[in-house]
Amino acid sequence: MADDSTTAAREATAETRCGFVALIGAPNAGKSTLINALVGTKVSIVSRKVQTTRALVRGIAMEGTAQIVFVDTPGIFQPKRRLDRAMVTTAWGGAGDADVVCLLVDARRGLDEESERILAKLPELKQRKILILNKIDLVERSSLLKLAADLNARLAFDETFMIAAANGDGVPHLLHKLAGFMPKGPWLYPEDQISDAPLRMLAAEITREKLFERLHDELPYASTVETDQWKELPDGSVRIEQTIFVERESQRKIVLGKAGQTIKAIGSAARAEIAEVAEAKVHLFLFVKVRERWGDDPERYREMGLEFPKGR
Numbered sequence: 583m584a585d586d587s588t589t590a591a592r593e594a595t596a597e598t599r600c601g602f603v604a605l606i607g608a609p610n611a612g613k614s615t616l617i618n619a620l621v622g623t624k625v626s627i628v629s630r631k632v633q634t635t636r637a638l639v640r641g642i643a644m645e646g647t648a649q650i651v652f653v654d655t656p657g658i659f660q661p662k663r664r665l666d667r668a669m670v671t672t673a674w675g676g677a678g679d680a681d682v683v684c685l686l687v688d689a690r691r692g693l694d695e696e697s698e699r700i701l702a703k704l705p706e707l708k709q710r711k712i713l714i715l716n717k718i719d720l721v722e723r724s725s726l727l728k729l730a731a732d733l734n735a736r737l738a739f740d741e742t743f744m745i746a747a748a749n750g751d752g753v754p755h756l757l758h759k760l761a762g763f764m765p766k767g768p769w770l771y772p773e774d775q776i777s778d779a780p781l782r783m784l785a786a787e788i789t790r791e792k793l794f795e796r797l798h799d800e801l802p803y804a805s806t807v808e809t810d811q812w813k814e815l816p817d818g819s820v821r822i823e824q825t826i827f828v829e830r831e832s833q834r835k836i837v838l839g840k841a842g843q844t845i846k847a848i849g850s851a852a853r854a855e856i857a858e859v860a861e862a863k864v865h866l867f868l869f870v871k872v873r874e875r876w877g878d879d880p881e882r883y884r885e886m887g888l889e890f891p892k893g894r
């Protein structure tokens with residue numbers, strides 16, 4: 583049996599793998615449940631906000647020497663504004679950049695409209711494509727096999743998995759196979775930061791949501807929030823610093839409000855919700871900064887991991 587030191591030595595010499603998995607599926611297919619099952623505890627709470635979140639990383643799983651980063655592909659909504667267009671470009675771009683693309687289908691629902699739309703687009707992507715039939719606890723084996731055959735007739739998937747994300751059936755096998763598909767390379771996230779990365783993004787998104795709930799008529803859509811600091815304190819609470827970026831001084835005044843009342847209200851609403859998802863007491867510090875016309879600055883999009891929508 584290996585003792586700790588030989589285990590550590592083996593890990594240090596073992597080749598690490600790291601890659602991205604784009605998980606695509608109609609609403610309610612079970613993406614959140616699956617990410618929960620694959621990733622485990624803390625990171626998975628990100629999934630609760632899936633409909634509003636713009637954070638692209640949904641969870642990070644570790645399996646052996648592999649780090650698997652699950653990226654979100656936001657719904658293919660009709661994009662009007664530049665930031666929305668960037669999101670959609672990035673949604674498919676994100677899938678395009680991923681090492682593996684997984685289509686998750688609710689086995690009981692079968693092929694619904696949303697899955698149809700996704701299926702029609704999938705051939706454009708060059709990567710390994712995996713079909714995951716979920717909720718197999720709800721269907722007869724015969725109809726499951728028929729669905730798998732029908733879908734594979736529409737598109738030749740590289741692999742088909744049948745799972746029940748809710749009870750974990752088939753999930754370890756899926757995780758193991760996904761790990762094997764990851765390219766060799768260093769981990770993108772240090773192991774001790776894994777749980778924070780999506781939370782930081784989620785916390786920023788929550789504050790952004792509160793900002794727009796209050797000021798949607800007065801603020802340009804391009805205003806953003808970034809989490810600058812996420813620090814767990816010895817008493818178990820978390821100190822979070824965020825910056826709200828607006829484009830003009832006049833907007834900064836609106837966000838602050840009279841005697842700072844607006845920002846205070848936004849902060850307390852955001853703090854309550856962040857505390858809920860972080861499952862910890864939260865100290866939230868908000869700053870408002872003017873960053874002129876950042877909405878048209880390609881560099882900002884890159885920093886957010888978004889693609890600048892050219893010429894549209």
Ligand SMILES: Nc1nc2c(ncn2[C@@H]2O[C@H](COP(=O)(O)OP(=O)(O)OP(=O)(O)O)[C@@H](O)[C@H]2O)c(=O)[nH]1
Nearest residue numbers: 609610611612613614615632716717746747748749
């Ligand atoms: N019976 C059964 N139910 C499941 C399974 N996986 C997920 N569900 C349920 O399906 C519903 C939708 O699951 P979610 O994980 O929220 O689906 P989602 O795809 O993330 O949905 P959005 O967040 O809307 O995109 C929930 O009520 C889950 O409990 C499964 O394996 N079996």
